[in-house]
Amino acid sequence: MRAERSEGPPAGRGGVTRRKVALVIGAGSVKCAAAIGLARVLSRERVDVDLIVGCSAGSMFAALMAMGRTSDEVAAIAARLWTRELTATRDFRAMLSVVLPRLLGFGERFGMRSDRRVRSALAEAFGDARIEALKTRLMITATDFRTGEQAVFDRGRVVDAIRASIAIPFIFTPAEVDGRLCIDGFLSDPLPVGPAVRDGADVIIAMGFESNYQERIDSPGRFAFQLSSIVTNNLLRSRYAFHNVAHHGEVIAIVPEFRERIGLFDTARIPYIIEEGERATEAMLPHLLRMLEAPVGQAGGA
Amino acid sequence: MELSVSQCGDVCVVGVRGSVDGSTAAQLQDTVAGQLTGSAARMVVDCTGLEYTSSAGLRALLAGVKECRRHGGDLRLAAVSGGVRRVLDLSGFTGILRIYPDVDSAVSSYAG
16 A cells, blocks of 8 residues: 655546545454555555544554554554553552542543553554654544544644544543543544545545444443444444445445454454455455546546 | 346336446436336336445435435335445445345335
């Protein structure tokens, strides 16, 4: 996948203006590693991407790609970054505040795990990189905790935007960025095609993931995850339907199908996840290439 | 994309082969609109040979459904394959369209 930050309409091969392409990587925890497989196919086919949009765990992969990291580098960094260790440090005071809110105080900055390890892992991977300075244009989405609106970050520190985008409810505290208290991006749109539509992309490659339903409900945590999956999957469909109808151009959905169940931090499965991402992209490739060959200005049809 | 039009009683069957995307969606939409005369608001789109539909194809189908229903009829899908079905599922279209396993059952659904 090649991509360079530039002004004006993108230049194609032979100096001919080509269609503006956006890649959207939706929420999906470690399943977002499938985007590595997608990137490998795009790179092999020399498909240029002008904008990358990432949400929740997808924001990490989006940022690494926007930095110009190779697929192998992204896979290695993801395996180190997205581990169960991130949520290993419990915040006992916060947990007690659930049952004793008046005694211990309870507020909007609630989260049952310390984010110290997350911040440290993000700092190691991204340092002080700024979104506006990356090789490819990047947008990271989160959700404004107070208003429910989607927050889109296209400038500022990469680590701050990602921390906001992966603020999993109940697990991590909402994060404050530019004066906005933000929570996980999946709560406003698990597959944020909207920013790419607004940016004028002609062809939007949207890799999304459906949330697993629980095999058994035997704890409050699993009960909460089940509710979250129900809401997220319905939100994914309704937002995707809206964007399909509203967008002037093309949206190509790539939704990998996993035969094996993938856990939230199942980093050992990353090679398999990448394979499925590659397989799903290959299936869509003929259609994608045909769309990219269509002349600029040819609307997305009806 | 290749289109074919045939008549089964008072039901118009539009066969779609290949891929519906930005370069072909208008043709599909025009074909459906062109059949909307008299009782032909009863329509079946035969998806047996449909390999893929992009968002532009979905918009064309939706426009066809709205037009048919506005004319007191309907547009129903038949023989939708796995990949196309997945796109329809993901975009919520399966909740608003009637889909049948084959053309015969789609055509006879109008008799009920």
